[in-house]
Amino acid sequence: MHRGLLLTFLAISSVAGIDIIPALNPGCNECLSNENVLVYTKVPQSDTKYDLHQIWDFTGSNPTVIYIITNQNSTLEIEWDHRIPISINTSTPAIYNFAISITNLFEYDDCNDTVFFNYKQPYRNVSLTHVTWVLQESVMTDIQASVVVHGSLHGEKNGTNGTVEINFQLMSSETRWEELPRLFLSPRSTLVDVGLVGLTPFCEYEAARYAVRYVVISQDCTTGKLEYMVHKTIDDEYTPGVFEMIDLLTPSSNWNASGGYLQYRPVAYTARQRSVGSSVQASMHTINKASIPSGSLAKRYFGSFEPGTLLVQEAVASFGDRGDGYYRQTNYTAWTLTMGYGLPETERTSSFLTGALVVGLVVPSAVLVGMTFVSVWLVSRARRN
Template identity: 30%
Template sequence: MKFFINYKLIGFFMSFLVFGCVHADGAKRTLSAELNPNCPESICETKNENNATTLIHVRADGENDTLHYIWDLSRQPSVLVALCERDTNVTINWNETFMDVKTVQFTIKPKYTMSFVLTKVFIFNDVTDQASIIGVNKSNIETIDARELTWTREEFNKSTNEVKVAVSGKDDASIGCNGVINLKLKCYNEEDHDKETPHLLHSANVTQVDMEFIDLIPSDTKFESIRIAAEFVLVADSETTKTPFTINKRKTVDDENTPGVFTLIDINTPQVKNNTHASYLQYRPISYTEQSRDITKRTDVHLNQPDFLDDAETYLNLSIAYSYYGNTLDQYLVQSFNVSFGQREDKFYSNYTTWTFILGYGTSPPEHVSMFIAILACIGLGIPLLLLIIGGVYLAVKRMRNC
């Protein structure tokens, strides 16, 4: 009795093992973007010295709905996210004070909205080397109000696959002539890891924010143990204004994309409207102390528990959140939180710190291994299994021959 090995069958079997392990999310959106949409010449051209007016509307069309992103990077850097019907449009009512209360309007009321605002940056003297601003005496803190910085547009690129904008914030009085805060915002049309370290996983429903704090050491400071922290505010639709955001810390399967980091932090808003709508802020608890963003130049990120914000209308009066929600802000869930950068005995802040995070609608996509790792794993499991099958067939055939 002859025994033939069907190599085509084996090849098909191996292909199934390899590519069957790889998962891809097919959900995509088509992006379009506009800089300072319908802004009068008297506001965005005559007064727009050094690209100082940067308001971008991004439309992300899906099969059944549209996400509208409005990035306001001229005043308090802020983001508004609105989930809408496909045929919903946005109107921005410009005025001589740039924008005011209720100047952002949708032709159809959004199904869900959330907003994010950078309010303050802190330079603090960490005399106890605790790497956190929590509990630090006010005399050891210098505050930079984001409203007082001059934000200049450095880059704006758009396509149907990705939209990106970069701005820099400066103010000689508060952060010195060399100090600068850089912000880079991106959104995408599909799920993937970002190309830049720390390579966060994004879906088609997110804005990624990358921050750099460069040379924020005033020449007249008396602080000897300087660290950096920042304050942010999140606004979200909620069934009640008293249900706080929740913080979820979870482990990831590997550190292929961010070497040495196996943790993800999610700040989740409460689900509303029949548990179908929610949003989140996600990051890996890592910061880099040099622009190369090498693993050897890393430090930690510390988050405090979010607090409810009183008098949000006044606090956010120069943000896109105020331009949309206006005097109804107290009807939404509004909380602030601080993020500090550093770790014990890391020689404190020198001249560079960065932080990257994602603002997303819905729930954060689960981490999964890349195609390369999946192929290696499948081959590693598939070849021994295939050899086992071939060996079993060979022994069975040999036994039949001996009968």
């Protein structure tokens, strides 16, 4: 049986009238057509005075997404050393920078069936250091940019074996992702869908679960922190059974809406055909200070920043429900979040719920008014008689 790890990144940046400008390995003359994958996409923001530059990088060991915000009409160049990007330069100084990097997985023995990962329980690091990335397919147009990249995990004795599959897509119109939890996507957001598929748990871990570790990098004061906020919603049409939205805000996003954020619903899925029946709890926690992973493009880009100007924190996401049989029960887990610039999207009430509310309010009101009119008419008639 094929065993692997599935990571799906869907990046959507859209607003009517915007033409995205994507490029695969721009400026690299030695890059092979199917290896050392780097995608650069410029997204002009017609309703604001800035441009959003996105870089999706697979040239190092850690899949990385970098946002670079500049004034309008700015250009960006990537300098290469053979097949390795060594620097990123913009024609005008960046206004703000934000990035996430997937550093590794944690496999942990959830003996007490608490679901959540913590560093006090038995765990193993599943490194992505030796993953080889190969481009499977790509689309680069002014309305869509997408890549499908596969990587192979080669575990040592008792190590995790499998594959890593990453799919990035960038569209030019606002939409919801077609898969559950159907998060709303804006012109300034990137959707990241992570699936853990057919991994090989450590033989000594009878209650094996997996967690995903991210490092979040933002151009904020080092003494700041990511703000964790939970929002209740009344509408579950797009994500049945889930009535919460969770935001992780950088200080700049929280203070003046000019920073980065992560947003997700606390749900993951244990089958490819996502449904309420295959849904389990998802939680991003263990938010601590961290360092930029040395194997990522983020390390080379942010390495020249002045001390004290970067906030670097880790966030670990774990998945499951008590009594669900642990990871071995299905050998599959998929989880989705969005990252973006500005303020997180406010969940919009679905047309179905809006219609139901209208019917629920208007019809009883109309009946009440009608009954009142009939009662008044009857009393009036009785008095006349």
